Amino acid sequence: MHNKQNSEPDHTAVRVALWRALHVQIDSPPYIFEDEVGLQLADPENGWRQRSDMDPEGTSGFRASIVARARFIEDLIIEQLAKGVTQYVILGAGLDTFAQRRPEVASRMRIFEVDQPGTQAWKRQRLNELGFGIPEWLRLVPVDFERGSSWLEQLKTAGFDMSRPAVVASTGVTQYLSKDAIEATLQQVAALAPGSTLAMTFLLPFELTEPEKRTSVDAAEEGARASGTPFISFFRPPEMLAMARKLDFQEVRHVSSTDLSQRYFTGRTDGLSLPRGEEFLIATT
Secondary structure (H helix, E strand, O other): OOOOOOOOOOHHHHHHHHHHHHHHHHOOOOOOOOOOHHHHHHOOOOOHHHOHHHOOOOOHHHHHHHHHHHHHHHHHHHHHHHOOOOEEEEEOOOOOOHHHHOHHHHOOOEEEEEEOHHHHHHHHHHHHHOOOOOOOOEEEEEOOHHHOOOHHHHHHHOOOOOOOOOEEEEOOOHHHOOHHHHHHHHHHHHOOOOOOEEEEEEEOOHHHOOHHHHHHHHHHHHHHHHOOOOOOOOOOHHHHHHHHHOOOOOEEEEEOHHHHHHHHOOOOOOOOOOOOOEEEEEEEO
């Protein structure tokens, strides 16, 4: 294992990276999303696939959700780049590997990865150890959310141009935030240059998930609580849309897990399916 030097990534971020790798290793092609670079970054102990949270059957729904949202974001990035949007902000970047996997696209943009200082220090070290380095167009932006630091102010310091549009992605984050904090984020994004797009995931209330998935969802909630990061916010789609519509977005829409299932899982023969539970808010300025 690498020397973490008093810094380490968030445990949830590592689990997401391992699920993304597991999709390539155990599910059948065509792959919805291909990422084993995150596995290199995480550098888990031997036998990581035998961990209880890597059980192929028990965690298939989470794995499907993780790769579906990642694919949706990257499709959105490529679509927006074609329209001339060249700034990309990842809130809660974790072990995101877009810059390392897709340099032919990423190098045409300026990418800002926002996360806690410890995670950013660890990731910087790992990228250098693995030979990826930190290209000029990739900015790792440490923000101490616990001390109330402003991610937008830190973005500006890192070279973000407020006069130009951006894509802002926030996936797998809102369930850990208060509704006031989520609304504050929406308000900050709404103030970005015209033509900016926010893609933010949110969790449906547990009673809206399929009964057959309830046990694994309950396990996820218990695991999050045990690790000190409990799920605290859930939204029905009209509630999330209403929160965004109060602000100055030009357009607000909902992309459901059903939409993603039809887009990415139709015709699969390996049984991998996307459960209902994690949805997208798409808001444009």
